[in-house]
Every structure is written in C-alpha cells, then in structure tokens.
Amino acid sequence: MKKLIAILVVLAVFLAVFLMLGPFYILPEGEQAVVTRFGKIVNTETEAGLKFKMPLVDNVVKYSSKLLSWDGDAQRIPTNENQFIWVDATARWYISDPAKFYETVGSIASGLGRLNDIIDSTIRTVISENNLNEAVRSTNQINEINVVEGFQDVDSAEDAETLKSLTSTATSQQSIEVGREGLSNIILADASRYTDTYGITLEDVIIRQIRYSDDLTESVYERMIKERSQIAETYRSYGRGQLAEWQGKTEKDRSTILSEAEAEAAVIRGNADAEANRIYTESYSADPDFFEFYNTLKSYKETVPSMTKVLSSDAEYFKYL
Secondary structure: OHHHHHHHHHHHHHHHHHHHOOOEEEEOOOEEEEEEEOOEEEEEEOOOEEEEOOOOOEEEEEEEOOOEEEEOOOEEEEOOOOOEEEEEEEEEEEEOOHHHHHHHOOOHHHHHHHHHHHHHHHHHHHHHOOOHHHHHOOOOHHHHOOOOOOOOOOOOHHHHHHHHHHHOOOOOOOOOOOHHHHHHHHHHHHHHHHHHHHOEEEEEEEEEEEEEOHHHHHHHHHHHHHHHHHHHHHHHHHHHHHHHHHHHHHHHHHHHHHHHHHHHHHHHHHHHHHHHHHHHHHHHHHOHHHHHHHHHHHHHHHHHHHOOOOOOOOOHHHOOO
16 A cells, blocks of 8 residues: 555656646737747648647647738839839748748748848849839829810810820820739739749739839929920910900901091091081182181281291282381
C-alpha cells in the first residue's frame, strides 16, 4: 500500500512538473501556428482551439490567417510611349501555407518586404509595357460621349449652327484593349507566380491612384488652354461680325432718316419761299413806291458801309440819298 502511494505521489509530481512546463497552448480564431522542434517543423495548426506541444523542445510560431493589407509607395513609371506617371497601388494578401512562409520568410515584416519587391517590380514592368490610356481608363465610354456646346443670346438658329460648327473640336480618344482593371489583373497574375514560393496568396492588386507627372500635367493644361482659346476666339470673331452688322444697319438707318429729313426740309423751305413771295407780291401790289423805297434802303444798309468813296450821287441807285 505504501509502495502504491509512493508511486502515485511520484506520478503526481511528474504530472505537476509537466503541466508547469506548459505542454498546451491556445490557438485563437484568426490565427495559425507552426510548431518547430530544434528548428525543424513538426506540425502546423490552422484550426482554433487547445493544442498540445512537447514542453521545452517544441516552439510555437503564430501567424495571422486573416486578410492582410499591403500599401506600396507611389512610383514614377514611364509608359510604353515614354510618358511618366505616378502609380499608387494597394493589395490584399494572406498566408496560405504557414510552413512554407516560416521556412522562406519567417515574420510578417519580412513578408511585407518581399511583397514590396515583388509587387513594385511587377507594377513597373506591366505599366511600362502598356500605353498611357490603358493605365488611366477602364472603359471606352468616353468615345461614346458627344459634347455639344450651348449658345445663348444668338440671333438665329443659323448663327447657332455656325458657332457650333466653328467651336466643335474633334477629340477622338484611342480605344483601350486592357484598361486599368485589366492591368491590375495582369499584375496580380504575374506577382502571384512569385508569392506562392513564400506561402503567400495575393487576393487582389488594385491600382489605387494614377497621377500625371509635372511635365505631362503641363502639356495637358497647355492643350486644354489652346482648345478653350480657340473657342474664345470664335466667340470674339462672331461678336466682331455682329458689331459690324449692327454698325452697318445703324449707318443705313441714319442715312435713311437724314435723307427723309432733308427731303421734308426742302419741301418746307419751298413752301416758305412760296409764301414769302406771295406776301412780297401782295405788299408790292398794295404800294409799289413804298416797296421800292424800302428795298432800296435795305440795299443801302448792306452796300454803303463797304464803299470807300462816292464821286457822284447822280446815279439812279442813289436817288434816295
């Protein structure tokens, strides 16, 4: 009996020591683990729960099994036609093979470093092999858009059509074959061939933003300014034409009014002269001597002051002096 009790006590002590050494560990939801023994992988765990390991000799390395994000730095990349653009991309990834990830990478930080090298180089390769419009557009809808200028304060529909024809700009955009979304898929497929080696699976790669470089932005602005300047000059030409038309119409109206006024004035002057002649005739008929005397005095008033000398007043003209 004493021997049995001693054995049980020894077993209890060993069990207590074994438990104190930590043979169990908990694997939470959203994590996975790699169990190594003297640096060699002996087991991988992907299901959450209470797990067993050999105390002292086994080491547990835990990794997240959730989707993780990768955010790269914006890169200045030349396109196929040597136009430089800034490309900013993001990606989602997860550890699909924890044992391979442990052997090749070791830690999440190192995994992100590998993703930086793989995804950045793949983005640069794919973008440089395609034209600019493939990177900045996803559809060909822009080729179906018909922009019509609206005109206000136009005299007639004919003028509106004339302005429309003069200000219309034929901006035919080149059709795309792949597009931004297609480039993202190509980048994903190319990068996945390398990430599988590290036990990493890429869920997606998204081109988040594309910006023109300063030199390209300047050329785009210059083209836009040139187009709008051409339209502005068209408006100014139309305005100058309207001004000339209104000035000609105004001058024509002025000439017509003056001509009518002069004709009316001539009629009035003719009537007045006729009336004056009638009055003179009536006056002369009433007293011809007085009329002659009056007219002669009026003539003296105009001629005598300008005479420097008079040698004789015997002339008929001076009979009233």
